[in-house]
Amino acid sequence: MSDNPYLAHLNKKKGGSSTPAPELLAKEPLFGFLPRRVTSAQVQRALESDVNPFTKAPHTAQYKKILAARKKLPVYAQMEEFYKMFTEHQIIVMVGETGSGKTTQIPQFVCYSDLPHTKGKLIACTQPRRVAAMSVAKRVADEMDVQLGEHVGYSIRFEDMTTPGTTFLKYMTDGMLLREAMNDPLLTRYSTIILDEAHERTLATDILMGLLKTLAKQRSDLKIIIMSATLDAVKFQKYFGIKPKEGVEGEQGIMQPAPLFKVPGRTHPVEVFYTQEPEPDYVEAAIRTVLMIHRAEDEGDVLLFLTGEEEIEDACRKIKLEADDLMNNDPDSVGPLACVPLYSSLPPQQQQRIFDPAPSPRSGGGPPGRKVVVSTNIAETSLTIDGIVYVVDPGFSKQKVYNPRIRVESLLVSPISKASAQQRAGRAGRTRPGKCFRLYTEKDFMSELEEQTHPEILKSNLANTVLELVKLGIKDLVRFDYVDAPAPETLMRALELLNYLAALDDDGNLTPLGAMMAEFPLDPQLAKMLIVSPEFKCSNEILTVVAMLSVPNVWVRPPSMRKEADAAKAELTIPNGDHLTMLNVYNMYMQNKYDKNWAWQHYLSARALAQAENVRAQLERTMERFEIELVSSQDMRTFYDNVRKALCCGFFMQVAHREGEKNNYLTVKDNQVVGLHPSCGLDNQPEWVLFNEFVLTTRPYIRTVTDVRPEWLLEYAPTYFDLSTFTDGETKRALQRVINKRAGKSEVRVGSNGDNREKKKRKKN
């Protein structure tokens, strides 16, 4: 038997169902607990104990206080039902609406059943976002009366707040668990894995669901809980269903859906209103509705959902102007209004303003003030604002769309799903009964909106994901058991890219280079150029470029100071490439670190630059692990050329050739007509450019662009630039000329005809 002290006792006594002596329980609250066979009565007794069963320290007064609050959570009342289901099944789907306490309580329930601390195992609970993983872990550590980072911890990128050997309950981002799976495909450290917020369908959660479904068959000791919102539960139940007679010849197993554990939420009712007719201009209608609420509805704050920064800032200005007018015209019935914008690129300090209280009445006894938060989707999932009573939902959000044919992800304002509309409405009922005004007709809601928002896996470029899956040992990507399978063309595009980058061989097997690439938290193109950069004596520089490309835009351009911002940018610009400018910006930032105001004075985001520093350090550690040298060229004549050459090794598939005159480029092979983005710092329009991204806004643009030489492309990516694979056109002819010229040059050396001399002469002019 194991060295489990509780079990050891049990074996001596033969049978542990009789109630143990109180003195024993006082010292060993977990006495008599059988792993995975505990009852809610046992657990409740342990919870009431004066001794912490995990630390053996006496419980604090705070513990008792929190416990009293926990007992009021809906999920607490269903503890017995939970243990019964958990004991009997390997996989459970759980539905718990907001306020049910599922995220904090269920993992603790599992701890008492798994007793992971006696077996050196852990329980993992994944979250789609870092802040959630951190804050929930803190809360649960308090509830369990332990230090955060000891028995209960969290693990997110850049921060591992766990103690190996001590931590047995770990909250983590879904991406982190996926990373761990790449090095331990059986996830042997875990006794139970809980995927929380599965309905959000992040890429990582979707891949994890596929892995866990397979893993459940290989590891009978592993338990899995999928926690989600109501609408998705049936889909997950079916996906994780089992055929009882699977494998038995001649038997047609009947699919048994995974059991559902359902816990009610604790929210207030929200009354939903629709418009009679469709609204032609949703922004105008939204502003009108907010003002109507302000004039006619009882006290309570308003949350308005719009799609982006510009729209939000614009709406805030208009609402403020009109609300001030209303108040001045009718001070006895209309109170003051504060309008607060909210979107992710807003500095944290300004984001905090959403938590400010509503303005007070202008005079004692006057009409109350009201706060209006105008937000992107960030307020739908990531941030909750208490005190919201009214929600205005125009029914749109910006959504990512991926077009595998031209390999471009773009953002498109699109109608939201029913699930999303429901989530938005719910934001009105967190503190008291509320109202939701939908700026579309009920008929449109019923018949036009999709049930669910498309999962990320259907909207993304999967190059990264495919590399991860191959690293995970998934052989047949097309037949992998996805919850929702991506378009075959998306997978083909990803495989093609990875093959050109030599991460996969022609049979789709991972190459040693690909295995290394998969270890970097980067897109494959970036990982590739980082790994090859020592060959060009510029790994220090490429590491910086890669870090800068991994963080949000560092340039700040306030609408009122565009000229100044552009001038500041011009001073830092390196004329033959935006990538080189990024390198320069980072180096200048590091040189001026003693000056706290440097970033601000140069219209740069200090936050983004600090992030780049952080990413750079993390990538540097991974490079050390693989003994990839950090080197720089001392020769200033070749310094930037080396960087440009290394860029070609990763991004040779993202090259465009100038055709015709003003700002007209054609992407190589895909033949998309694009223009240099206005933010581009190139001083002329070079014939060949390499770009980091292709964006589709008012017209197709390429952004973050560097001037490259066609000779480099032919030399470092001969397979991709094999001319027999090109369609006829100016690009092919231009490349052919380069090849002819090179051949000609070598012929000149052996003494050649006048044609080549003629060509050389032309080139000089």
Place this chain on the structure above:
DNA sequence: GAGCACTGC
């Protein structure tokens, strides 16, 4: 001569 919905490694 334009923009950055939101996450994550």
